[in-house]
Amino acid sequence: MSVEYRWLWPSALAADPAGPLPARRSTRDWLVDTVCFVLGMGATVTITHALLYPPDGFVAAGIGSPTWLIWVDAVASGIAAVGLWWRRRFLAPLAVYLALLSFFSPASGITLLIVVFTVAVHRPFAVLGTYVAVVLASSAVFAALMPEIVAGFWQTFAWGAVMAVFAALCGMLVRARRQLIVSWRDRAERAEAEQRLRVAQARVVERTRIAREMHDVLAHRISLLSLHAGALEFRPGAPPEEIAGAAAVVRASAHQALQDLRAVIGVLRTGQSEDEPAPERPQPTLAALAGLAEESRSAGTKVRLDVAVDPAAVPAATARAGYRIVQEGLTNARKHAPGAAVRVTVSGAPDDGLTIEIRNPLPVSVPVAPIPGTGVGLIGLAERALLAGGRLDHGRTGGEFVLTAWLPWQASP
Structure with missing residues (x-):
C-alpha cells in the first residue's frame, strides 16, 4: 500500500x-x-x-x-x-x-x-x-x-457543497444504522453465550450434587456389606445359621444399594425441578433415623439414638441434611472405630436450630483391614451443612471422636 x-x-x-x-x-x-x-x-x-x-x-x-x-x-x-x-x-x-x-x-x-x-x-x-x-x-x-x-462562483460552490454534505450525511445515517444492528447482534450473541454458560454451570452443579448424594447413600450400604463380608471371611467355621443370616444381610444390603443407585440415577433422567415434591428416596429425612440405626445394629455396631424433636416439624431441607449427616457419621464410625458404641443425639427447636451430635470412643487399635474410603466424607458433610446455612465441627475430645452439626430451623409462619 x-x-x-x-x-x-x-x-x-x-x-x-x-x-x-x-x-x-x-x-x-x-x-x-x-x-x-x-x-x-x-x-x-x-x-x-x-x-x-x-x-x-x-x-x-x-x-x-x-x-x-x-x-x-x-x-x-x-x-x-x-x-x-x-x-x-x-x-x-x-x-x-x-x-x-x-x-x-x-x-x-x-x-x-x-x-x-x-x-x-x-x-x-x-x-x-x-x-x-x-x-x-x-x-x-x-x-x-x-x-x-x-451561474456565478458562490451559487455554483454552494450547490456543490450542499450535495457533498448531503451525500456524507446520508452515508453517516446508513453507517449508524449498521453499527446499531451489529451491536444488537453482538448483544444477542453474548446473551446466548451467557445463557449456554449458565446452563452448563447449572448442569455441573447438579451433577456434583448428585455425585455427593451417591456417595452419601452408597457409602452407608457398602460399609454394611464390607462388615458382613468380613465376618464371613474371618469366621468360616461359624454355625450355618449365622452364615445364612449374614449372607441374607449381604444380599439385602446389596439389593438396597442397587435400589438407591437406581433412584439417584433416576433424578438425572427425569430432570426434576425445584417446584416438584422431593422424592422419598434417595433423600430420606429424620423420620428414617430409626431404620438407619437398626441397619447399623444389624451390622454389629452399637447405636444409641436419642431424638428429642418431632421429625415431622423439621423443615424438609433441614431434615434431609440432618439425615445425611447422621448417615455419614455412622459410616465414619464403622470405618475408623469398628465395634465401638456410637451415641447419636438430635435436639433443637424452631428458631434455635437443629443440633446433631455423634460420639464414639476412639479405637484402641487400628483394624488390620480397615474399610476403604475416599477420606472426603466429612469434607462433604461440612460443605452440605454450609450450603444449608449451618456449620459442622469434628475432632477428638476426651478420648472420644465427636461430630457436631448445627442446621438452621426457621419456625413456620
Whole structure:
C-alpha cells in the first residue's frame, strides 16, 4: 500500500460496520453496484454530450471548454464510473482519484457523490471529514476556473457543497444504522453465550450434587456389606445359621444399594425441578433415623439414638441434611472405630436450630483391614451443612471422636 493512501485506508476494515468484505457479492451488492454504475456512467455521458453540443446561447456567448479537455474529462470520468464496481475493495485509490479529478471535471460529479457516500458508510468520521473538506476545496477551485459556469462562483460552490454534505450525511445515517444492528447482534450473541454458560454451570452443579448424594447413600450400604463380608471371611467355621443370616444381610444390603443407585440415577433422567415434591428416596429425612440405626445394629455396631424433636416439624431441607449427616457419621464410625458404641443425639427447636451430635470412643487399635474410603466424607458433610446455612465441627475430645452439626430451623409462619 502506497504511503499517500495511509491516511484513508488503514482504519478501513477495522471501522467498517459491515465487517470484512465477502468473497462473493450478494444479489443486493450486484443490484446496488449496477445502479451506481448506471448513474455514474449515465451522468458522464450526459454531461459530456452537453459540453460537446452546448445550447446556442452558450455558443453565442463564447462559453465552452476546449474539445480535447472535454474528451479527457469524459475518459477520466468513465474510468471512475467503471471503478464504482470495485469501490468497496479499492475505495481509497478511487476516492483519491476522484478528489483530484474534481478540480476540473464536471462529468464526474455524480460519481464523486457516490464515493463520498461510500466513504461515509465504510470509514470513521475523521476520515470522512477530511475527505469532505478536500471535496469542498476542489469544488471552490472548480467554480472559480471552469468557463462553463455561468451561474456565478458562490451559487455554483454552494450547490456543490450542499450535495457533498448531503451525500456524507446520508452515508453517516446508513453507517449508524449498521453499527446499531451489529451491536444488537453482538448483544444477542453474548446473551446466548451467557445463557449456554449458565446452563452448563447449572448442569455441573447438579451433577456434583448428585455425585455427593451417591456417595452419601452408597457409602452407608457398602460399609454394611464390607462388615458382613468380613465376618464371613474371618469366621468360616461359624454355625450355618449365622452364615445364612449374614449372607441374607449381604444380599439385602446389596439389593438396597442397587435400589438407591437406581433412584439417584433416576433424578438425572427425569430432570426434576425445584417446584416438584422431593422424592422419598434417595433423600430420606429424620423420620428414617430409626431404620438407619437398626441397619447399623444389624451390622454389629452399637447405636444409641436419642431424638428429642418431632421429625415431622423439621423443615424438609433441614431434615434431609440432618439425615445425611447422621448417615455419614455412622459410616465414619464403622470405618475408623469398628465395634465401638456410637451415641447419636438430635435436639433443637424452631428458631434455635437443629443440633446433631455423634460420639464414639476412639479405637484402641487400628483394624488390620480397615474399610476403604475416599477420606472426603466429612469434607462433604461440612460443605452440605454450609450450603444449608449451618456449620459442622469434628475432632477428638476426651478420648472420644465427636461430630457436631448445627442446621438452621426457621419456625413456620
